[in-house]
Amino acid sequence: xxxxxxxxxxxxxxxxxxxxxxxxxxxxxxxxxxxxxxxxxxxxxxxxxxxxxxxxxxxxxxxxxxxxxxxxxxxxxxxxxxxxxxxxxxxxxxxxxxxxxxxxxxxxxxxxxxxxxxxxxxxxxxxxxxxxxxxxxxxxxxxxxxxxxxxxxxxxxxxxxxxxxxxxxxxxxxxxxxxxxxxxxxxxxxxxxxxxxxxxxxxxxxxxxxxxxxxxxxxxxxxxxxxxxxxxxxxxxxxxxxxxxxxxxxxxxxxxxxxxxxxxxxxxxxxxxxxxxxxxxxx
Numbered sequence: 001x002x003x004x005x006x007x008x009x010x011x012x013x014x015x016x017x018x019x020x021x022x023x024x025x026x027x028x029x030x031x032x033x034x035x036x037x038x039x040x041x042x043x044x045x046x047x048x049x050x051x052x053x054x055x056x057x058x059x060x061x062x063x064x065x066x067x068x069x070x071x072x073x074x075x076x077x078x079x080x081x082x083x084x085x086x087x088x089x090x091x092x093x094x095x096x097x098x099x100x101x102x103x104x105x106x107x108x109x110x111x112x113x114x115x116x117x118x119x120x121x122x123x124x125x126x127x128x129x130x131x132x133x134x135x136x137x138x139x140x141x142x143x144x145x146x147x148x149x150x151x152x153x154x155x156x157x158x159x160x161x162x163x164x165x166x167x168x169x170x171x172x173x174x175x176x177x178x179x180x181x182x183x184x185x186x187x188x189x190x191x192x193x194x195x196x197x198x199x200x201x202x203x204x205x206x207x208x209x210x211x212x213x214x215x216x217x218x219x220x221x222x223x224x225x226x227x228x229x230x231x232x233x234x235x236x237x238x239x240x241x242x243x244x245x246x247x248x249x250x251x252x253x254x255x256x257x258x259x260x261x262x263x264x265x266x267x268x269x270x271x272x273x274x275x276x277x278x279x280x281x282x283x
Contacts, residue, residue, distance in 0.1 A: 010029055011027060012028040013025050013026070013027050013028075013094075021097070022101075022156070024141065024155065026093060026142070027094050031084065041079050042077075045073070045076045046096050047073060047095045048095070049072075049095065049126075049130075050067055051238050052068070053088055054084075054085070054086045055083065056182070057072060058080060059078060062122060063122075065182045066123065068230070069227060072122065073119035073124075086189050099117055106163045125220060127161070130158055131268075131269075133158040135237035135240075135280075136279060137151065137158065145281075173215070177215045185227075188227070192253070192254075198224075232253045232255070233264065233269075236265065
């Protein structure tokens with residue numbers, strides 16, 4: 001069994017922040033096998049925030065689809081396998097929090113009790129506010145425009161927000177329904193900018209639109225269309241620091257106009273795309 005960081009081969013790993021309280025690494029996987037790879041094992045417990053692309057993490061008989069709408073938990077000494085059902089690279093922020101701080105931040109019910117802390121679930125859905133925090137943290141750490149104290153504070157707020165009961169959702173669904181929702185997530189990630197219809201998704205998945213909408217809502221706690229919108233907005237967060245033409249970015253991501261993009265971005269993140277881009281470039 002391999003012992004590694006949450007990612008092991010075909011990777012670029014860059015340390016962005018290292019303090020006594022937290023560490024952050026930007027992990028980019030340059031592609032991999034569509035089927036499950038060899039078993040790996042994390043040496044420590046990590047919270048992994050995907051911000052680009054998608055992969056599927058298998059732990060025993062369970063699986064977690066890792067995309068920009070989720071935080072994925074890699075527990076110390078827990079074996080897992082990774083599959084890449086969608087072509088292209090994927091990227092994540094891998095976060096490690098000192099054990100005493102994790103105890104303070106995480107609800108007691110979410111942690112396994114024992115000498116080594118681990119999470120009872122393999123992933124949780126995060127809200128748009130957490131997505132924006134991931135993007136801001138990544139961009140400004142890359143540019144060297146964030147002091148360690150500010151970065152630590154933002155990071156602990158991000159972890160607390162992602163683990164807190166107000167931003168998590170415990171799905172009340174069967175395993176079969178969760179697997180169906182996972183297939184939908186993989187399909188959406190295969191072409192984030194496509195303006196899907198329910199009929200299109202239903203044909204690809206092999207289920208009726210009505211059943212799809214009911215199952216997806218039950219599993220994820222939000223409508224399918226909103227889930228896909230958040231994926232597109234997360235892609236915008238990823239690209240915005242290096243994009244000067246926001247109208248072109250809006251068109252590339254499938255929004256009907258720059259004004260439409262601005263409106264949904266503001267609704268999700270509380271600021272305009274231009275304001276967010278300026279915040280990533282602040283010196």
